[in-house]
Amino acid sequence: xxxxxxxxxxxxxxxxxxxxxxxxxxxxxxxxxxxxxxxxxxxxxxxxxxxxxxxxxxxxxxxxxxxxxxxxxxxxxxxxxxxxxxxxxxxxxxxxxxxxxxxxxxxxxxxxxxxxxxxxxxxxxxxxxxxxxxxxxxxxxxxxxxxxxxxxxxxxxxxxxxxxxxxxxxxxxxxxxxxxxxxxxxxxxxxxxxxxxxxxxxxxxxxxxxxxxxxxxxxxxxxxxxxxxx
Amino acid sequence: xxxxxxxxxxxxxxxxxxxxxxxxxxxxxxxxxxxxxxxxxxxxxxxxxxxxxxxxxxxxxxxxxxxxxxxxxxxxxxxxxxxxxxxxxxxxxxxxxxxxxxxxxxxxxxxxxxxxxxxxxxxxxxxxxxxx
Numbered sequence: 028x029x030x031x032x033x034x035x036x037x038x039x040x041x042x043x044x045x046x047x048x049x050x051x052x053x054x055x056x057x058x059x060x061x062x063x064x065x066x067x068x069x070x071x072x073x074x075x076x077x078x079x080x081x082x083x084x085x086x087x088x089x090x091x092x093x094x095x096x097x098x099x100x101x102x103x104x105x106x107x108x109x110x111x112x113x114x115x116x117x118x119x120x121x122x123x124x125x126x127x128x129x130x131x132x133x134x135x136x137x138x139x140x141x142x143x144x145x146x147x148x149x150x151x152x153x154x155x156x157x158x159x160x161x162x163x164x165x166x167x168x169x170x171x172x173x174x175x176x177x178x179x180x181x182x183x184x185x186x187x188x189x190x191x192x193x194x195x196x197x198x199x200x201x202x203x204x205x206x207x208x209x210x211x212x213x214x215x216x217x218x219x220x221x222x223x224x225x226x227x228x229x230x231x232x233x234x235x236x237x238x239x240x241x242x243x244x245x246x247x248x249x250x251x252x253x254x255x256x257x
Numbered sequence: 258x259x260x261x262x263x264x265x266x267x268x269x270x271x272x273x274x275x276x277x278x279x280x281x282x283x284x285x286x287x288x289x290x291x292x293x294x295x296x297x298x299x300x301x302x303x304x305x306x307x308x309x310x311x312x313x314x315x316x317x318x319x320x321x322x323x324x325x326x327x328x329x330x331x332x333x334x335x336x337x338x339x340x341x342x343x344x345x346x347x348x349x350x351x352x353x354x355x356x357x358x359x360x361x362x363x364x365x366x367x368x369x370x371x372x373x374x375x376x377x378x379x380x381x382x383x384x385x386x387x388x389x
Contacts, residue, residue, distance in 0.1 A: 037259045041313050042270040047289070047338040054266050227265065234266055243259065 029131030030146050031250035032057045033080035034233065036157065038243045042224070042234075050236055052224050055155070057147075057233040057249055061120045062140040063096060065133045075130045078142070079123030080246070088122035096120050125246045145228045147249075153233075154219045156248040157241035161213030170211040216240035220254040263312075270313045271335050276342035277382030278317075280305055281350035281368055286319060286332055287340040298340055301330055304348070304368070306355035308334075320358065322366070327359060344378070347371040 034057030041049050064077035085093060093099060096118045108114065118139040147153065167173040167189040175187045189208075193201050218239050225234035239247060278284050285302045303321030306329070310316050315334040320327060332339055348368030358366055 037262050040263055040267055042267065043313070043335065043337055047336055049333070049336075052266070054263060056262060225266065225269070230262065230265055232262060232266065 028135050029076055029129050029133065029250075030150060031076065031078065031129030031131075031248065032142060032144065032146060032233075033060050033078050033125055033127055033246065033248055034058060034231075036239050036241055036243055036245050036247055037232075039238065050224060051238075052234050052236055053155075053221075053239045055233045055235065055239065055247060055249065056231055057144045058142055058231050060142045061096075061118050061123065062136050062138055062142065063118045063120075063123065063126060065136055065138060066128065067133060073130065074133050075128040076133055076136050077126065077128045079118070079120070079126045081124040082121035083124045085122060092122045096122055127248045129248070129250050143228055144226055144231050144233050147223055147226055147233060147251075150223060150251050152220045152222050152252040152254070153235060153249050154217055154252045154254070155221055155235065155239045156215065156217045156250075157239060157245055159212045159214055159216040159240045160242055162211040164209060165211035166208045167206065170208060171206045173206075220252045267312045275334065276339070277378070278305055278342055278344050279347065280308065280353055280355060281348035281371070282344045283346040283348070284319065285343040285345060286330075287342070288332070289338045289340050302345070303328075303330075304355070304358070306358060307353070320355075347373050 034055045037054040037056050039051065039053050041051050044050050058080070060078040060080050062076060063079045066073055066075040066077065068074055079096065083092070090099070094101075097120070098104075098114070098117050104114070116138045120139065162169065166187050168175050168187050173189055176182045176185055176190065178186060189206075192205055192207075218237065221235040221237050221239070223233065224236050225232070227234075233249065241247060282305050283303065284305055285300050288299045288301065289296055290299045301319060301321070303319040305317055306320045307318040308315065313335050316331050317334055318329055318331050320329045322328070347370065349371045350368060
């Protein structure tokens with residue numbers, strides 16, 4: 028069964044395990060999430076569970092996002108009902124701020140179902156997907172950990188430059204994949220195989236070992252890890 | 258809000274009775290040490306010269322002189338490996354970090370003794386959220 032949830036990164040801290048060793052952990056506020064839609068092979072060509080996290084006030088939500096979670100009356104809907112077309116089932120909840128799909132078989136899920144962090148109770152490790160911290164346009168030293176050039180010994184105005192980028196007349200071009208300066212961060216990023224340390228269903232808290240992409244307060248998607256242990 | 262959530266998680270690792278001591282105290286730190294299968298207690302005694310961090314990350318630094326050589330050891334206050342911290346003597350200090358002692362040797366390292374009523378010490382230690 029597909030196991031996934033949406034949440035927000037709260038922050039990092041450290042706790043002690045039973046042997047007295049320090050465990051670096053990230054606290055994630057995960058769920059409760061509503062199942063908004065089920066993607067099926069027959070209808071959509073793939074299987075996934077669409078989840079929604081945190082309510083968006085109705086006055087701020089667009090009509091389409093309101094109509095996505097609840098049944099809205101419209102001329103088109105009335106027309107379709109009159110023609111005998113079966114209406115799509117809706118979750119019947121408030122409009123959501125953060126919506127993502129978790130790929131995998133949908134059996135056992137129903138539209139409108141509420142999921143809590145308890146779904147991870149029997150799971151050892153998870154993958155956490157988030158958007159990494161954006162650093163804007165960054166040079167090669169920051170972006171790719173290049174070493175730059177010397178501070179003295181005749182180096183002029185290119186102390187943080189990358190140096191050579193390849194060969195000369197032959198082949199007269201750069202090879203693809205040459206690492207250079209450019210946009211760094213603010214990209215989808217997955218931290219794989221993070222061990223689940225603690226689950227607090229009452230406070231919707233999931234504690235995992237290690238770091239998670241993004242700033243504190245950033246939205247993240249958590250799912251059962253797909254990493255096969257060797 | 259997020260700080261409250263963090264505290265909830267950290268609470269599980271924080272001791273119910275945090276050892277009570279102050280900067281300038283001479284203490285015996287009882288550490289649990291694993292030797293193969295066996296566990297034994299090792300004592301490190303010296304002067305508390307600093308405390309830093311908060312919550313589960315709080316550390317304290319103990320300094321002592323071994324064969325004329327200064328030795329400093331930093332302990333995590335909340336670690337279950339720290340069995341207890343016994344205060345042997347209290348000293349008069351006027352700052353929170355006693356790093357100036359590193360530059361001193363011999364008689365100059367001594368601190369003036371501060372007499373603390375044992376009852377008062379207990380009272381302070383049992384106070385909720387006491388931080389030496």
